[in-house]
Amino acid sequence: MKKRFLLLTITFIFIFIGGFFSGIFYSNSNIEQRNIQLAPKSGKQPKQKPAPKIEQTQPNVLIGYVQDFRDPATIDYSKLSHIIFSFAHPAKDGSVLMNGESALSNLRAMVQKAHKQDTKVMLAVGGWYHLHGGESYNYFKTAIANSSSRTKLINGLMEIVERENLDGIDIDFEHPRTEEDAKHLTAFTRSLSSILHSKNKELSIAVYSKIHSVSGEVVTSVIYEPTMFKHVDHVNIMAYDGQWDGEYNAANLSPYPFTENIVNYWATLFEKHGISKEKLVLGVPVYAQPENLSINQASYAAIINNDPKNAMRDRVEMNGTIYHYNGVATIQKKTKLALDNGFGGMMIWELGQDAHGEDSLTSVMAKMIEEKHLEENQFFLSKHIERQKLLGNRQFFVYLV
Template identity: 60%
Template sequence: MKKRTVLLTLVIAIAFIGGILTGVLFSANTSNDRTVITKESPKSAIKPQTKIVPKVEKAQSKVLIGYVQDFRDPNVVDYAKLTHVIFSFAHPTKDGAILLNGDASLKNLRTVVKNAEKYDTKVMLAVGGWFHINGGESYEYFKTAISNPESRSKLVNELTSIADSEHLDGIDIDFEHPRSKADAANLATFTKELSTQLHSKNKELSIAVYSKIHAVTLTEIGFVIYEPSMFQDVDHVNIMAYDGQWDDGYHAANLSPYPFTEKIVNYWADLFEKNNLPKEKLVLGVPFYAQPEDPKVKQVSYAAIINQDPANAAKDTVSMNGTTYYYNGGSTMKKKTTLALDHGFGGMMIWEVGLDSQGSTSLTGTISHVLKDSNSEPIKYYSVKK
């Protein structure tokens, strides 16, 4: 028994000493090298090429700009269909101040801003127009204000200030019309100075322009002059493609017929192409009123024509109260909108929304539908660059 015990004790001791020696040796071998070695996966002989994402042409959102006069009920405006509402007008004074048409005008402006906010529609204030609040044409007032550096600077500051204080999205220039190279140069300078101030505040600047086409001869009119470089400083160029009835005598049918508009669109598209200006800035203006064949009779609204008979929406002429009226019905509006889009224009402009009918015959709705369809065209893909 003793021999067995001694032998067993000897075996355990040898095993214990061997384990200690093995641990010491392992520790010594690993303490000097902590590098973890991983087994590499075999490399493929085929190297995958980096995929280049094709450039996608984003659909430009087309604008639908509607002017509204300061005496209109702000609630008649269809804000949901418009991208911009231009409140008309602020009247420039010769020393560079601006005038609104009393407290009622200011109240309506503020209501327009409040209503437009619900639909994410932008609100701008137009300065100028044809008639001045102090009488006569606005031309002399506006011309004097922008001809002098001090009054011009004052006008820029006044417009920027009201844009800030009334929470407007921008200003629209409606100088009707520059009639000399000096006028054109002063307008360009004024536009640049106002653009600098407004754009620094993330506000927009647009300008209303004469059609530049004679409604009878369909040729360029030279007595209205613009410096093309000026259009670099604005976001939208609203072309007043109407009121052709006054060209070469009085012809009510020349208010805004399609051939007249076609010439206007071609003229402005060519002008912008020649001067390397983006045609997306161009906005085609259309009338929402009717011109009477008898010049002694007043114009009537499109709404009045529809109120007489909704079927008049499909026409361009109508006889009312013994007088023939010329206007643009729904079919012509669709055709004009398509014409503008086909020439790369950025959208359409309305003079003015307070003259429109309601419901299914609304011209605002007609134009909006065509623009909406153009915005929902299938996405185009360009070829992948190599």
């Protein structure tokens, strides 16, 4: 996919340059052949018309989170723009904790494999559960609450970025619950962004969907300062886990109408604050939620391995219970929804749970993103070909009288 983007870009440039010079040569030769005498130049300097600007679209991102215990050899990096290795854990004093040597070993192997495919690797800090047990919230909240521990956390993350040759950091603070939390998160994001961007590294942030899956109303218990999003490259919207809204209901994991409300909320918010919607990345689940809570979640891969026909469903009975998930058709609708609304791409939680082969949800999204990119660039290419035809029939330079 990435090689096709590169080939299209190179072709694009050659066509433009060829058209530019052919226009000049065509104009000059016509003047000589017809022996046309140009009017004497005035005392004014000739004014050159600007060459037409080549408009190109950038391919949308496809970001996949992967947990630190996954075997790096099982991931198909070629279809992804970014891998987000999850998680580094903040201590209350600002120290950065990793899940032992095995996690570091997996991270290093993942960096090597991903970079061979031109896929960026970022490190997520935070998550829902902490390495020391319980929610990560209190640890993260305390670490960013004062300048001393906040600076220590930033320095620790940057040390890992540089030592492990990473491409950036992903902030996964789940979730700011007060105005003070939001203020501290903004300060942390702004400072970390400044350092990362000065080193040509990226910063993304995972955010709560902000929409109640049952009522469709905006959730006010999670608070963000919108100005914070100006400092990040990608905003990864966790548009799933709606089953916990109100009474537990597995069917509310991530249905399409829920996602429509989420896309509308974030698109409107960014437009209101003058922030590019291309920063927005729509997240989708590749796991299935059981109606019977005493049974564990199932991976999308397990659903497909049980019966490949399940790829075109969103609900299946298996292991004595009914599971709800997103199949191929729903993922296609969600990808189209995001791209049509100007979002910058798609996000996956979690790569290790995806199926392989033609039923892979990663492959489904990658194909749609590539087709969208090619379609847009073919449109711009046709516009420039038309321009070059016109430019070939007139001079590039005029003299003002």
